[in-house]
Amino acid sequence: MAKPGLDGHDRGAKVVARALRDAGMEVIYTGLHQTPEQIVATAIAEDADAIGLSVLSGAHMTLFAKVRELLHAANADDIVLFGGGIIPAADRQALAEMGVAEVFTPGATMTDIVSWVRANVGTARAVDAG
Numbered sequence: 001m002a003k004p005g006l007d008g009h010d011r012g013a014k015v016v017a018r019a020l021r022d023a024g025m026e027v028i029y030t031g032l033h034q035t036p037e038q039i040v041a042t043a044i045a046e047d048a049d050a051i052g053l054s055v056l057s058g059a060h061m062t063l064f065a066k067v068r069e070l071l072h073a074a075n076a077d078d079i080v081l082f083g084g085g086i087i088p089a090a091d092r093q094a095l096a097e098m099g100v101a102e103v104f105t106p107g108a109t110m111t112d113i114v115s116w117v118r119a120n121v122g123t124a125r126a127v128d129a130g
Contacts, residue, residue: 001052002030002039004063012084013054019110020117036066043071043079050121053083060087061094068099080121084108 001017003010010032017029030042043051051071055063064083071079077099084104087095092103101120104113 001027001054002034002042003032003054004034004036004039004067005055005057005059006033007055007057007059008032009056010054012056013052016052016054016084016104016110016113019114023114023118025117036063036070039067040070040074040076044074044076048079050080050082050117053081053085055083055085055087058086060085061091064095064100065098082116082120084113 001013001020003013013029017027021027028042028046028048030039034042039051039053042048051067053060053064053067060083064081068081071077071081080101081099082102082104083100087103087105095103102116104116
């Protein structure tokens, strides 16, 4: 879980990180004000299966695109990119087209997020390994 950019509101990211951890997943929360480069470097160093970005600043199109670009450049396209925050419905299709697997908006339940992660994270690597 990561908070990219200048957005200083991390309560939601911490709640999601805790819900995933409580569901038995290993979670690394990178903290506030992370650059896309720092986020991708951490994910690769930790052999992460996914990156979850929390974006409330309105910079979601730029930040998701940069993380996706850096993952591709590092030959790490198998790391699932998902996120949440204040993301207008009009932008969700564009995010999906750039490779963002899922976007959770305010009102998403922790049960929904945990279920989605269980169903969708780790599957790309399992297919590659199989």
